Amino acid sequence: MSTTEVQDSEVVEEQGKHESAPKKLLREKHKKYFKQMLTLLPEPFQAHDSSRLTLLYFSLSALDLLGAVDELISEKRKHELIAWIYSLQVKHDEEHGYSRCGFYATDSIPEKVDNNHGHIAMTYVALCSLIILGDDLSGVDRESIIQSLKVLQLSSGSFQCISYGTESDARFVYCAACISYFLKDWRGVDVKGAADFLFSIQSYEGGFAQNIGRESHGGSTFCSIAALHLMGKLEELPEDNKENLITWCLNRQQSGFNGRPNKPV
Amino acid sequence: MTFYADLPEWKDIDPIPLPYSETAPVVQIMYSERFKDVFSYMAAIMQRKEYSKRALALTTDAIDCNAANYTVWHYRREILRHLNLDLQEEMRFTESVIDDQPKNYQVWHHRRCIIEMSGDPSQELKLTSWTLSSDAKNYHAWDHRQWVLSQYKLWDNELEYIDKLLDADLRNNSAWNHRYFVIENSLGWNKDRIAQELEYAGSYIKKAPNNESSWNYARGIIKKNKMKYLDFPYLKDLCTSLNEAHVPSPFLLHTLADIHIEEGNTTAARNMFGTLQELDSIRKKYWAYRQNQLTAAA
Numbered sequence: 001m002s003t004t005e006v007q008d009s010e011v012v013e014e015q016g017k018h019e020s021a022p023k024k025l026l027r028e029k030h031k032k033y034f035k036q037m038l039t040l041l042p043e044p045f046q047a048h049d050s051s052r053l054t055l056l057y058f059s060l061s062a063l064d065l066l067g068a069v070d071e072l073i074s075e076k077r078k079h080e081l082i083a084w085i086y087s088l089q090v091k092h093d094e095e096h097g098y099s100r101c102g103f104y105a106t107d108s109i110p111e112k113v114d115n116n117h118g119h120i121a122m123t124y125v126a127l128c129s130l131i132i133l134g135d136d137l138s139g140v141d142r143e144s145i146i147q148s149l150k151v152l153q154l155s156s157g158s159f160q161c162i163s164y165g166t167e168s169d170a171r172f173v174y175c176a177a178c179i180s181y182f183l184k185d186w187r188g189v190d191v192k193g194a195a196d197f198l199f200s201i202q203s204y205e206g207g208f209a210q211n212i213g214r215e216s217h218g219g220s221t222f223c224s225i226a227a228l229h230l231m232g233k234l235e236e237l238p239e240d241n242k243e244n245l246i247t248w249c250l251n252r253q254q255s256g257f258n259g260r261p262n263k264p265v
Numbered sequence: 266m267t268f269y270a271d272l273p274e275w276k277d278i279d280p281i282p283l284p285y286s287e288t289a290p291v292v293q294i295m296y297s298e299r300f301k302d303v304f305s306y307m308a309a310i311m312q313r314k315e316y317s318k319r320a321l322a323l324t325t326d327a328i329d330c331n332a333a334n335y336t337v338w339h340y341r342r343e344i345l346r347h348l349n350l351d352l353q354e355e356m357r358f359t360e361s362v363i364d365d366q367p368k369n370y371q372v373w374h375h376r377r378c379i380i381e382m383s384g385d386p387s388q389e390l391k392l393t394s395w396t397l398s399s400d401a402k403n404y405h406a407w408d409h410r411q412w413v414l415s416q417y418k419l420w421d422n423e424l425e426y427i428d429k430l431l432d433a434d435l436r437n438n439s440a441w442n443h444r445y446f447v448i449e450n451s452l453g454w455n456k457d458r459i460a461q462e463l464e465y466a467g468s469y470i471k472k473a474p475n476n477e478s479s480w481n482y483a484r485g486i487i488k489k490n491k492m493k494y495l496d497f498p499y500l501k502d503l504c505t506s507l508n509e510a511h512v513p514s515p516f517l518l519h520t521l522a523d524i525h526i527e528e529g530n531t532t533a534a535r536n537m538f539g540t541l542q543e544l545d546s547i548r549k550k551y552w553a554y555r556q557n558q559l560t561a562a563a
Contacts, residue, residue, distance in 0.1 A: 041294045049294060050333045056292045084291040107284045108296070108304055113312045115336060164339050167374045204445050204485030210404070213411055213449065215442040217404065244488065247519075250551050251477060261477040262436040263402065 031068045034059040038073070038081070052106040053088060056081070057125035060132045069132060078133045085126050087111075090118050092144045099151050099163040101144035118145075120152055120161045124175040127182045142183050149176050149188030157190065157197030158211070169210035170201060174223035177230040186231075195233040198224045199241075205261070206244030218252060218259035221245070268302040274319065280305035281312065300330045311340060316347035325358070332362060338371045342378055352383045360392060367396050373405045377412060389413040394426065401430060402439045411446055420451040435469050438478040445486065454490050460497055462486050467503050474507060480516035484523075494524045515545035522555070531559045 037059040048055060060081075063069050073081070087107065090100045102118020103126035109115060123145060130137060151163045152172070159172035173194050180186045201209050201224060207216025208224035225245075228234040237245070252258055256265035269275045282305050283296060296304075303326045310320050324341040327334065345355060356379060362372045380386055393410035396403055414420060424447060430440040444462075452458060466483040469476065487494055494500055504521045507514070522537035538556035542549045 038292065039290050041292055043295045043297050045294045046296050046300045047331050047333065049296075049331050050335065052292050052294065059292075080289040081291055084289075109308045109311065109336065110281060110284055113281060113308045115311045115340075117336070119335070162335055162339075165378075166335060167370055203442065204489040205442070205481045206485075209442075211408065213415075213446040214408060215404065215439050240488070246551075248481075250548050253547055260402070261438040261481060263438070 027066060031063065031066055031072060034062045034066075035068075035072045049108050050105050052108075053085070053103065053122045053129070054105070054125050056085070057129045060129050064132045073133075082130060082133055082135050082139075085129055086139045088116075088122070088126065089139075089141060090116060090144075091141045092147070098144055098147035101141065101148035117162050117164065118148055120149075120159060120172050120175045120179070123148075124178050127179060131182065137183075140183070142185065145179060146183065146185050146188035149179065152176070153188075153190060153193070157193035157195070159194075170198065170208060170220040170223040170227075171210070173198060174227045177227035181230045189231075191231050191233065195228060195231055195236065198228055198233075199237070202241060202245065206241075206246075206248035207260075208245075215260060216248060218257065221249065266299060268299070269306040269323070270302055275306065278306060278309045278313075281308035283308075303327050303330050307337065307340075311336075316344045318348065320344055321348070321350075328362065332366050332369050333371055335371055338375050342375070345379075345382070352379055352385075355379050356383075356388065363392070363396060367400065367403055368405060370405070373409055377409065380413070386413050386417040386419065390419065397430075401434060401437050404439075407439050407443065411443070414447070415450060420447060423447045423451070431469065435473055436476050436478055438481075441478045441482045445482065445489075454486070456492070456496070459486050459490060459492065460499065463497055463499050467499065470503065470507075474512045474514040474517060477516060480514075480520065484520060493527055494520070495527050500524070513544055515541055515548075518544065526559070535559050 038056065041055065045055070060069070063072060085103070088103045088105070090102060090104065092098055092101055100117040102120065102123035104116045104119055105122045127137070127140070130140070148163070149159075152159050152161070153176070154160060154168055156168070157173075158168045158170075159176050160166045160168040161172050161175075176189050176194065180189050198208070200212050201214070201220070203209050203214070203216045205216040207218070208221040209216050210220045214220075225234065228237065251261070254265050258265045269278075270280065280302070283301055286293060303323070307323055307327045310323060321341065321344045324337050324344065327337045328341070331337075345352070356376075359372055359376045359379060362369070363376065366372065376392075380389065390410065390413065393406045393413070396406040397410075400406075414423065424444070427440050427444045427447065430437055434440075448454060448458065448462065463483055463486070466479050466486075469479040470483065473479070483500065484494075487497065487500075500520070501524050504517055504524065507517050508521055518537045518541050522534045522541070525531070525534035525537065535556050538552045538559070541552040542556075545552065
């Protein structure tokens with residue numbers, strides 16, 4: 001099916017949905033849902049075992065946005081959640097140095113197997129989650145995390161997510177920037193290198209791609225601009241580039257927003 | 266279903282059970298019996314650092330349970346290095362996972378690693394065009410294809426491939442982006458090339474004047490190469506004739522406005538932004554902002 005045909009049929013479907021859709025956010029139902037999701041997840045979620053810490057963050061963040069963290073999560077439960085998060089932290093040791101440091105996603109392969117490596121996005125969501133829960137981050141091995149970022153940054157300025165070698169793109173630059181921002185410590189990031197990489201991934205369309213030469217995309221655009229802002233480098237974006245970016249972003253709105261031209265919202 | 270716990274050839278292994286909290290479950294997944302069986306053996310094998318054929322088979326099952334587990338894919342690569350196996354089988358395996366889960370990051374990264382190990386990119390254009398035939402905008406497929414093209418300099422038939430994609434769907438933004446990438450990295454951008462590509466974009470603009478992709482390309486090839494719209498009379502001619510035909514395209518009017526700004530004709534530009542507030546009302550505030558910017562400058 002060509003894009004036009006897809007778009008036309010999707011528009012008709014959307015209009016149909018709107019007639020019977022609720023007119024208000026169903027707060028209580030959302031609160032109940034996310035509270036449940038903090039505890040037990042049905043079997044199909046095992047395909048997302050490697051994002052378990054992210055799933056925790058999504059639920060906590062949703063409850064936080066709904067203003068329901070204190071209402072629905074007791075102090076005792078907060079301590080349980082915090083303890084679980086900290087159980088996923090890898091600290092510096094003699095054998096591996098800083099390369100594995102950070103937080104990992106799940107304990108399905110237990111600690112004693114000695115094979116768990118920190119994942120930059122899990123470190124990011126771990127810190128977000130701890131902050132939402134009111135933790136003071138005193139249990140965070142800051143030095144290990146900062147040093148691990150050095151291991152994860154590539155010569156291009158971009159970041160991979162695990163020290164043994166993974167894909168690298170704008171998502172992980174964003175994670176590195178957030179981590180450094182939360183810990184108020186930028187020693188782990190070559191900020192100029194990271195910023196130069198981000199400037200290089202703005203495509204001819206005005207948005208930002210995941211890597212050089214790739215297609216501008218809403219997700220990577222958010223990651224790039226947020227990271228540049230956190231690094232204090234956004235003002236270095238030339239005025240013309242900024243205008244092109246703004247135009248591209250505004251053109252994403254059809255009714256809601258799509259992530260790339262001619263994609264559905 | 267056969268569990269590893271029941272297989273005689275695995276009797277020597279003590280599985281390491283997955284932790285499960287009864288009292289204080291935190292995002293506790295209700296793993297299936299199979300998942301628990303596979304991963305309890307996976308953990309045991311990793312602890313022993315066993316890199317054998319049976320370990321390879323175990324990673325196949327682990328990937329089947331959860332194809333997003335980086336650790337398992339990495340361990341699989343370690344096994345492949347240790348055993349020094351023929352990688353054709355591995356190519357077939359990755360292809361089947363890609364076919365099943367074409368938006369999985371780990372399998373595409375694994376494929377890249379296998380190609381680096383083998384040094385043989387000969388199947389990659391076919392693999393990615395196959396994936397793109399189901400989903401012409403799959404970001405992973407485009408990423409892999411662009412990596413292969415750059416790494417192994419396989420540019421020869423690529424513009425032809427893009428032509429086919431745009432004939433099938435001229436709104437395929439990924440194909441337009443790919444065209445920029447291919448020319449950038451093979452033929453290179455110069456004034457003549459930009460002029461040629463403007464006519465290429467122009468032919469598609471005439472077919473579908475409300476297609477953002479072709480306009481982004483036309484505008485982008487000029488601006489990214491630090492030139493002016495006025496350096497290419499074709500563009501202004503195209504825009505003028507479409508505008509005289511009253512083609513109601515916001516991209517057309519925006520481009521004409523920008524051309525007028527380059528000419529120093531702020532009145533004409535302001536008129537365009539005025540019309541845009543009606544024509545492209547969802548972006549009314551932006552067009553008003555652009556209009557006011559010109560007043561402030563004057």
